[in-house]
Amino acid sequence: MLIQGNKNDKMLWGYRAYVAAFFIFLAAPLLSAATFAFNDSLFPALPWQGFTLNWFFGDTEPKLGMFYDRRLLSGLYYSFIIAVMVSLLTVFIGTCNAFLFVRKDFPGKNFFYILMIVPLVIPGVILGISILVLASSAANGLENQFNFELELLRPGIFLVILGQISFTATITSLVIAAKLKKFDITMEEAALNLGASTNRVLWTVTLPFLRSAMIAAGIVAFLVSFENFNTTLFLVGSESPLTITMFDRVHKVGSTPVLNAVSFFLMIGSGLLALLSIFVQRDKSARN
Amino acid sequence: MQKDIKRLSLILLFAPFALWITLLILLPHIGMVVLSLREKVAPRVYEYGFANYIEFFNEPIYWNTLIRTGSMSLLVTVLALIIGFPIAYYIAKIAGPRLRGALFLLCLIPLWVSDLIRAFGWILLLRETGVISSFLQWLGILSGPIEMLYNDVAVIIGLVYTVILFMIVPLASTLDGMDNSMIEAGYNLGGRGITVLRRIIIPYAMPGIASGCIIVFMLTAGSYLTPILLGGKNSSWFTEQIYDQFITRYNWESGAAFGMLLLAFTSIVVWLGLKLTGQTLANTVTKT
Numbered sequence: 167m168l169i170q171g172n173k174n175d176k177m178l179w180g181y182r183a184y185v186a187a188f189f190i191f192l193a194a195p196l197l198s199a200a201t202f203a204f205n206d207s208l209f210p211a212l213p214w215q216g217f218t219l220n221w222f223f224g225d226t227e228p229k230l231g232m233f234y235d236r237r238l239l240s241g242l243y244y245s246f247i248i249a250v251m252v253s254l255l256t257v258f259i260g261t262c263n264a265f266l267f268v269r270k271d272f273p274g275k276n277f278f279y280i281l282m283i284v285p286l287v288i289p290g291v292i293l294g295i296s297i298l299v300l301a302s303s304a305a306n307g308l309e310n311q312f313n314f315e316l317e318l319l320r321p322g323i324f325l326v327i328l329g330q331i332s333f334t335a336t337i338t339s340l341v342i343a344a345k346l347k348k349f350d351i352t353m354e355e356a357a358l359n360l361g362a363s364t365n366r367v368l369w370t371v372t373l374p375f376l377r378s379a380m381i382a383a384g385i386v387a388f389l390v391s392f393e394n395f396n397t398t399l400f401l402v403g404s405e406s407p408l409t410i411t412m413f414d415r416v417h418k419v420g421s422t423p424v425l426n427a428v429s430f431f432l433m434i435g436s437g438l439l440a441l442l443s444i445f446v447q448r449d450k451s452a453r454n
Numbered sequence: 455m456q457k458d459i460k461r462l463s464l465i466l467l468f469a470p471f472a473l474w475i476t477l478l479i480l481l482p483h484i485g486m487v488v489l490s491l492r493e494k495v496a497p498r499v500y501e502y503g504f505a506n507y508i509e510f511f512n513e514p515i516y517w518n519t520l521i522r523t524g525s526m527s528l529l530v531t532v533l534a535l536i537i538g539f540p541i542a543y544y545i546a547k548i549a550g551p552r553l554r555g556a557l558f559l560l561c562l563i564p565l566w567v568s569d570l571i572r573a574f575g576w577i578l579l580l581r582e583t584g585v586i587s588s589f590l591q592w593l594g595i596l597s598g599p600i601e602m603l604y605n606d607v608a609v610i611i612g613l614v615y616t617v618i619l620f621m622i623v624p625l626a627s628t629l630d631g632m633d634n635s636m637i638e639a640g641y642n643l644g645g646r647g648i649t650v651l652r653r654i655i656i657p658y659a660m661p662g663i664a665s666g667c668i669i670v671f672m673l674t675a676g677s678y679l680t681p682i683l684l685g686g687k688n689s690s691w692f693t694e695q696i697y698d699q700f701i702t703r704y705n706w707e708s709g710a711a712f713g714m715l716l717l718a719f720t721s722i723v724v725w726l727g728l729k730l731t732g733q734t735l736a737n738t739v740t741k742t
Contacts, residue, residue, distance in 0.1 A: 185544050192564055195575025198585055210578055259470045266467040281475055289676025291693045292717050296482035299489050332478035393568035396678050409570050416574055429571045436566040
């Protein structure tokens with residue numbers, strides 16, 4: 167061990183204190199964001215004015231709760247729609263990619279593999295503007311050439327979904343490919359020998375094996391999409407997802423505890439989802 | 455027949471990958487390069503050339519911002535490494551097996567909360583009416599409120615906080631694979647703590663250090679939310695310049711040029727990091 171022996175006991179305690187201080191540092195902003203959701207005051211600041219649930223359920227100004235705040239609710243709704251679409255599509259792309267790179271051999275495979283990873287090391291802002299540029303020039307081209315306006319290619323939900331897919335697909339591909347690599351190919355061979363068709367083997371043997379990784383990848387994609395800001399910022403139209411709505415409030419309007427209520431709600435939600443994804447993976451690996 | 459089916463399945467699996475990479479990564483970036491080389495000389499009349507890039511180098515504000523973003527990102531990377539390494543070492547080598555899992559999970563929790571909420575939490579802690587200022591007044595250390603927000607220190611604290619998990623996770627997983635007997639052998643051969651750290655532990659952890667630093671640098675240089683919210687109007691972060699060109703001034707040509715410069719800058723740093731440490735991109739990304 168780096169620190170050993172009795173004489174170094176003091177050092178070990180110092181080390182532990184450092185680790186403890188670090189975790190307090192990690193928790194502090196999250197705790198402050200969550201705690202003020204329950205403060206019965208118009209500002210998210212000390213002093214403590216007493217406990218209230220008004221910032222969640224209050225239905226009158228000035229203490230309008232998050233569940234009655236129409237803009238926050240519509241933000242939540244758009245975020246949810248976007249995240250569901252992103253997670254379904256990226257799990258599909260990720261599963262195809264996993265089979266492509268784990269099972270198939272083709273010329274230039276290494277090059278394509280690097281191409282698959284590259285989106286993760288491109289700054290999110292760049293992904294956002296590059297997709298905005300391409301979609302807009304395509305839309306302008308259509309309009310000038312054919313006098314045809316394709317609303318889909320203008321900033322809005324569709325472009326936000328595409329922008330988020332551009333890098334989330336790499337994450338799902340890596341998660342699902344890692345699982346597929348662990349698959350024992352003799353299980354497929356056994357099923358084939360027993361007379362099952364290739365298709366049937368895929369649906370009854372291989373995909374059930376991958377299911378836990380696919381669910382976990384889907385949850386990760388959902389969370390990444392829900393939290394994304396950098397890429398979304400450039401592609402957003404009039405239907406703002408929650409992070410954009412919240413950013414506008416924090417940045418321009420100044421904050422009220424209703425934002426703390428949303429933060430608390432999101433922390434609980436994503437915490438539960440993250441636990442679910444860990445649980446899904448652990449349960450499966452214990453049985454295998 | 456069998457061969458045809460194999461080829462067909464390869465094509466079917468390749469199609470989603472090709473669509474994703476071509477439409478969402480390659481074409482958008484080509485479009486951005488083309489746009490960045492274009493200059494508007496009159497309404498609907500364009501000329502191609504390097505004017506947008508020349509403008510960048512002629513205007514000190516622009517390249518100063520890029521240099522500032524780069525050097526602050528470097529500082530954040532170094533700080534994250536120095537603060538995170540002992541934590542990763544504690545998790546991997548000193549904590550017992552049960553505590554290890556719990557600490558690892560604790561480390562991941564802030565990862566599931568969006569940048570926005572984390573920055574919001576820091577705002578509540580650091581601002582003039584914030585928790586820390588009120589607390590210090592209550593203790594009698596301060597006589598009046600102080601503003602700790604909207605300066606470089608706040609930006610650096612917020613950025614280190616946001617990215618440190620991407621440093622700890624690869625470090626902890628690399629150190630976890632290290633055999634304890636290697637460290638003990640170092641001590642038995644008469645090495646002191648510092649020597650063992652420098653000659654044995656750090657060289658072993660190098661792949662983890664490299665991937666942590668690369669991811670952290672990239673995330674920091676491309677971040678938008680944290681510098682804006684914690685640094686206020688004077689944060690002068692390069693992504694803010696890009697946003698300004700694109701959305702506020704509607705000067706897409708020079709915005710695209712700025713985007714290319716940021717992409718080139720981060721790519722060169724990532725490439726240099728990989729070369730210096732002898733790592734490959736695939737290994738680096740799959741660690742996290």
